[in-house]
Amino acid sequence: MSFTRALVTGGSGFLGSHLCESLLRDDVDVVCLDNFATGAAANVTHLAGQAGFTMLEHDVTRPFEVEGEFDLVAHLASAASPPDYFGLPIETLRAGALGTANALDLARAHGARFLLASTSEVYGDPLVHPQPETYWGNVNPIGPRSVYDEAKRYAEALTTAYRREFGVDTTIARIFNTYGPRMRPDDGRMIPSFVCQALTGQPLTVTGRGDQTRSVCYVDDTVRGLVALAASGHSGPVNLGNPDERPVLALAREIREVTGADVPIRHVDAAVDDPKRRCPDISLAKSVLDWRPEISFSEGISRTVAWFADGFAEQVSLH
Structure with missing residues (x-):
């Protein structure tokens, strides 16, 4: 399955901007739709002059209505980091509910393939490890993280209902922790926090004892998976993540080593409902997409640190 014109909601965000870039490289015209609530126009400024790109x-x-025809609608619009969805709880729920419905309606009207960017958060604090797509999850529906978790779970249900009721060609990607260039310094997620703390000479703050695990995937690998899933015809859900599971404390130490920062690690209170273990079972992605992560953590984190370091150097030079 190939595409000629795509709509990417949340296209100026961290992940969305990389998806826009990838589609343009594949000669797909892209309309990037965003209200910049958590995204940044700077993430797509370099695309503005390219033929086939519209902001x-x-x-x-x-x-909303968008002129012209579409054969792909990729719905990525949502707050995705804890500080963002804690600060925008109603907006996050509306993006998962109303935003998903509006994007699905557009896909239905155009007969387009619909790709929902869901999340590993639908598994909550998992009781099954690693997490396969058949696992229903362990989510607190009224906890502080629920505005994001339940928004995505509802979005999955709505996407599936449109497929069953209206025959919309839909698919669902369950994205695990992704990192890389264009994450905001104040994003609040683990890797940008550690990198920025190290580069500015601050202690690296690890929640709890740091023995909770995460599996982090470099953004290029995640985007390659999204494109493969969109083109596959598979209905999903499909996990996209790196099964290289590491304790958070170990990740902090490796980032400190890569940056060369001589700073301590400071332990702070554990976050409420913070998953203790998070690791994807990617057997389905391997079999139906022939997809697996290719970029090691050492390579990916080196690229990420270099990107953040360049940004800090630029800020210093401006002052």
């Missing part, structure tokens, strides 16, 4: 500022939770 549309709009809130996906409000109905």
Whole structure:
């Protein structure tokens, strides 16, 4: 399955901007729709002059129409980091509910393939390890993280209902922790926090004892998986993540080593409902997409640190 024109909601965000870039490289025209609530215009400024790229500022939770035909609608619009969805709880729920419905309606009207960017958070604090797509999850529906978790779970249910009721060609990607260039310094997620703390000479703050695990995937690998899933015709859900599981404390130590920072690691209170273990079973992605991560953590984190370091150097030179 190939595409000629795509709509990417949340296209100016960290992951969305990389997806826009990838599609353009594949000669797919892209309309990037974003209200910049958590994304940044700077993430797609370098695409603005390219033929086939259009930026549309709009809130996906409000109905919209876009001129021209589409054969792919990729719905990535949502707050994705804890500080963002804690600060924008209602907006996050609306992006998962109203935003998903509006994006699905557009896909239905155009007969387009619909790709939902869901999350490993649908598994909550998992009781099954590693997590396969058949696992239903262990989610607190009224906890502080629930605005994001339940928004995505509802989005999955709505996407599946449109497929069953209206025959919309849909698929669902369950994305595990992804990192890389264009993450915001104040994103609040683990890797940008550790990198920025190290580069600015601050202690690296690890929640709890740091024995909780994460499996982190470099953004190029995640985007390659999204494109493969969109083109596959598979309905999903499909896990996209790196099964290289590491304790958070070990990740902090490796980032400190890569940056060369002589800073301590400081332990702070554990976050409420923070998953103790998180690791994808990617057997399905391997079999139906022929996809697996290719970029090692050492390579990916070196690229990420270099990107953040360049940004800090630029800020210093401006002052």
